[in-house]
Amino acid sequence: MAIITFLSDFGSRSPYPAAMKAVASAICQATFLDISHDVRRHDVREGAYLLFAVVPYFPVGTVHVAVVDPGVGTARAGLIVTAGGQFFVGPDNGLLLPAAHRLGKITVYRIQNPAYFHSHVSPTFHGRDIFAPVGAHLARGVPPGEIGERVEEYVDLDFGRGVWEDGSFLGRVVYIDPFGNLVTNIPGEMVQGVWNHGDLIVVESRKWSIEVTFAPSYGFVPPGQFLAAIGSDGFLEIAINQGDAARELGAAVDQEIRVKGIRADRETLSR
Amino acid sequence: MAIITFLSDFGSRSPYPAAMKAVASAICQATFLDISHDVRRHDVREGAYLLFAVVPYFPVGTVHVAVVDPGVGTARAGLIVTAGGQFFVGPDNGLLLPAAHRLGKITVYRIQNPAYFHSHVSPTFHGRDIFAPVGAHLARGVPPGEIGERVEEYVDLDFGRGVWEDGSFLGRVVYIDPFGNLVTNIPGEMVQGVWNHGDLIVVESRKWSIEVTFAPSYGFVPPGQFLAAIGSDGFLEIAINQGDAARELGAAVDQEIRVKGIRADRETLSR
Amino acid sequence: MAIITFLSDFGSRSPYPAAMKAVASAICQATFLDISHDVRRHDVREGAYLLFAVVPYFPVGTVHVAVVDPGVGTARAGLIVTAGGQFFVGPDNGLLLPAAHRLGKITVYRIQNPAYFHSHVSPTFHGRDIFAPVGAHLARGVPPGEIGERVEEYVDLDFGRGVWEDGSFLGRVVYIDPFGNLVTNIPGEMVQGVWNHGDLIVVESRKWSIEVTFAPSYGFVPPGQFLAAIGSDGFLEIAINQGDAARELGAAVDQEIRVKGIRADRETLSR
Numbered sequence: 001m002a003i004i005t006f007l008s009d010f011g012s013r014s015p016y017p018a019a020m021k022a023v024a025s026a027i028c029q030a031t032f033l034d035i036s037h038d039v040r041r042h043d044v045r046e047g048a049y050l051l052f053a054v055v056p057y058f059p060v061g062t063v064h065v066a067v068v069d070p071g072v073g074t075a076r077a078g079l080i081v082t083a084g085g086q087f088f089v090g091p092d093n094g095l096l097l098p099a100a101h102r103l104g105k106i107t108v109y110r111i112q113n114p115a116y117f118h119s120h121v122s123p124t125f126h127g128r129d130i131f132a133p134v135g136a137h138l139a140r141g142v143p144p145g146e147i148g149e150r151v152e153e154y155v156d157l158d159f160g161r162g163v164w165e166d167g168s169f170l171g172r173v174v175y176i177d178p179f180g181n182l183v184t185n186i187p188g189e190m191v192q193g194v195w196n197h198g199d200l201i202v203v204e205s206r207k208w209s210i211e212v213t214f215a216p217s218y219g220f221v222p223p224g225q226f227l228a229a230i231g232s233d234g235f236l237e238i239a240i241n242q243g244d245a246a247r248e249l250g251a252a253v254d255q256e257i258r259v260k261g262i263r264a265d266r267e268t269l270s271r
Numbered sequence: 272m273a274i275i276t277f278l279s280d281f282g283s284r285s286p287y288p289a290a291m292k293a294v295a296s297a298i299c300q301a302t303f304l305d306i307s308h309d310v311r312r313h314d315v316r317e318g319a320y321l322l323f324a325v326v327p328y329f330p331v332g333t334v335h336v337a338v339v340d341p342g343v344g345t346a347r348a349g350l351i352v353t354a355g356g357q358f359f360v361g362p363d364n365g366l367l368l369p370a371a372h373r374l375g376k377i378t379v380y381r382i383q384n385p386a387y388f389h390s391h392v393s394p395t396f397h398g399r400d401i402f403a404p405v406g407a408h409l410a411r412g413v414p415p416g417e418i419g420e421r422v423e424e425y426v427d428l429d430f431g432r433g434v435w436e437d438g439s440f441l442g443r444v445v446y447i448d449p450f451g452n453l454v455t456n457i458p459g460e461m462v463q464g465v466w467n468h469g470d471l472i473v474v475e476s477r478k479w480s481i482e483v484t485f486a487p488s489y490g491f492v493p494p495g496q497f498l499a500a501i502g503s504d505g506f507l508e509i510a511i512n513q514g515d516a517a518r519e520l521g522a523a524v525d526q527e528i529r530v531k532g533i534r535a536d537r538e539t540l541s542r
Numbered sequence: 543m544a545i546i547t548f549l550s551d552f553g554s555r556s557p558y559p560a561a562m563k564a565v566a567s568a569i570c571q572a573t574f575l576d577i578s579h580d581v582r583r584h585d586v587r588e589g590a591y592l593l594f595a596v597v598p599y600f601p602v603g604t605v606h607v608a609v610v611d612p613g614v615g616t617a618r619a620g621l622i623v624t625a626g627g628q629f630f631v632g633p634d635n636g637l638l639l640p641a642a643h644r645l646g647k648i649t650v651y652r653i654q655n656p657a658y659f660h661s662h663v664s665p666t667f668h669g670r671d672i673f674a675p676v677g678a679h680l681a682r683g684v685p686p687g688e689i690g691e692r693v694e695e696y697v698d699l700d701f702g703r704g705v706w707e708d709g710s711f712l713g714r715v716v717y718i719d720p721f722g723n724l725v726t727n728i729p730g731e732m733v734q735g736v737w738n739h740g741d742l743i744v745v746e747s748r749k750w751s752i753e754v755t756f757a758p759s760y761g762f763v764p765p766g767q768f769l770a771a772i773g774s775d776g777f778l779e780i781a782i783n784q785g786d787a788a789r790e791l792g793a794a795v796d797q798e799i800r801v802k803g804i805r806a807d808r809e810t811l812s813r
């Protein structure tokens with residue numbers, strides 16, 4: 001049975017996620033899985049990160065319907081993106097792109113064929129009337145080329161990649177999870193090439209600076225203490241063991257950070 | 272495979288929604304879908320609205336188990352309501368009625384046959400011990416007449432319908448969604464018969480009055496600006512593009528509103 | 543089709559619950575049910591209670607993947623526990639034990655065989671990389687002995703059981719539900735042996751003392767009034783009809799309470 005996932009900023013208190021699944025359930029039998037419906041409202045980047053975080057773990061054939069869509073009903077297009085045998089359906093505002101890129105080469109279609117929409121399309125709810133039914137038709141095997149037309153232009157979105165410069169990593173915070181952990185865009189394998197577990201490193205933004213231990217996981221430092229670890233998505237993460245690092249630091253998504261080793265010789269040692 | 276939906280005010284932090292699905296899963300194979308478990312506690316009207324909003328999109332045969340039930344364990348009855356080939360199970364307090372009426376002619380049964388209940392019925396949790404198992408039995412094909420007895424008396428609930436009077440629409444707020452959008456009971460097709468997109472209209476309650484643009488969707492006015500649109504359930508909705516209209520206005524469910532065009536001639540023009 | 547449930551403190555705003563289901567969905571076809579992902583973070587006892595509350599209602603063969611895991615990545619073991627034909631998978635910190643004990647005799651395995659893990663194991667996310675895939679393999683019929691080794695030592699957890707002493711019940715608060723109801727560890731059948739519905743009883747902790755009616759359910763006292771009832775899990779519960787008892791009392795989980803009848807003769811009457 002095909003899998004259709006749903007992601008939105010509709011809120012789990014609202015009827016809108018269920019409306020999308022209702023429409024899909026009338027079109028095909030599938031396993032419905034929620035990624036989250038509590039994306040911060042209109043926060044396309046947060047939605048994009050959640051999708052990015054989970055897609056490598058889904059089987060080929062999975063269809064992802066994602067709707068964080070402040071431009072609903074305006075001229076913004078709707079897209080189908082395919083990559084690595086998975087399908088992404090949603091608005092053309094960048095939401096789908098980081099996840100799709102993570103799976104490899106992408107192909108993008110602009111949704112056009114109303115034969116695959118709900119019979120009545122509300123200009124305020126394309127999630128229910130366009131994206132969910134299109135996702136359900138893809139799940140039952142309709143080829144994307146039947147529903148849309150291939151395009152080369154679309155709104156792209158990229159979390160960037162931290163870089164090594166003058167003995168430091170420069171990057172930014174791309175996601176703050178509900179634990180208050182700061183997920184950065186600094187690739188774990190780069191960090192592991194420079195420091196060893198147990199090393200002291202300094203993490204600083206324009207507003208704060210902390211000295212932390214680079215550790216394998218949270219429980220390696222005492223509760224309440226900062227640490228840096230390679231998070232589960234493979235990027236450097238700043239956390240407090242059993243605490244909320246984002247609140248403690250006043251950190252925010254998109255904040256630039258610089259990370260450097262306390263001992264300067266580390267730099268030459270390992271690269 | 273049949274679909275069983277669940278709606279409650281139990282809270283997604285509680286074990287109670289899962290307990291209902293556990294009981295149902297031991298009785299039948301079905302696709303379980305949550306409408307929401309974060310209805311404001313004991314708010315029968317909000318629960319009724321969520322159910323009302325989604326039912327037209329579900330296929331024939333769907334069973335809805337809905338539990339917002341401040342009177343659990345008292346003499347209030349439990350109901351099965353059928354309409355349009357769908358089934359509704361829950362307390363006799365109005366919760367199921369707006370949704371059922373939306374699907375057409377309704378038939379109401381008072382739940383009576385304990386053979387279809389859980390073996391032990393807790394007086395504080397009929398959701399798990401009566402409504403979920405009854406819903407599961409309906410999903411596997413047991414006729415409602417086996418489980419209950421047809422009745423003509425039950426607690427009804429109606430959101431009303433806005434009316435046209437002296438050049439204005441009179442209605443009320445029936446739902447405030449997590450975005451802070453005010454959903455009214457003024458039918459969209461009535462509004463569209465009077466005003467055109469781009470017209471300025473005045474929306475007023477006893478406590479506030481605003482001048483807004485009647486627009487096809489949110490993104491047609493600048494961020495932060497009020498608008499009126501036909502919402503996705505077909506009713507006039509007051510919103511702020513990327514903002515929270517309910518908070519800004521201090522609006523509340525059930526508040527009466529009056530909506531009129533700025534230019535008086537509109538009235539004669541279109542009706 | 544097998545059932546796999548998921549419980550965690552990851553938060554429904556996070557991508558982590560979906561990541562666990564993604565991994566499981568690539569291993570087996572199953573019905574996925576969430577118990578909750580909004581357990582208070584790192585609150586092993588609250589997670590344990592939620593699991594405890596629902597397991598008797600699930601069919602034989604159900605697999606429960608539960609992750610409240612402040613020690614992730616450290617030396618703490620991962621467990622499979624079997625009881626009553628159901629399976630529990632999660633960290634060795636007590637989380638799984640009350641639920642398993644509730645089903646009868648338990649057998650405990652320490653997870654060891656990486657052939658059943660995800661290909662890459664992140665030290666910060668065993669839920670996705672160990673517990674979810676192990677759960678999925680159990681759901682498709684792999685015997686627990688293939689995945690782990692039987693052990694006799696593990697972290698146990700017990701909510702205790704209220705006792706009758708000097709004419710009172712002594713117990714403690716084990717869970718506060720989203721309604722603010724205080725669930726205690728005083729067994730309902732003991733209470734029912736002593737008092738009758740309608741009796742006045744006194745409930746006191748070190749910080750508060752209230753006089754309440756022992757009632758069959760919430761709606762038997764006027765809105766806003768305290769009551770005691772046998773809750774849906776079979777334990778004495780303190781509640782306010784349509785109110786929040788925990789907030790009103792400033793009650794907390796683990797608080798000791800003493801419950802006694804107002805009339806002393808009740809004691810001799812019934813035991």
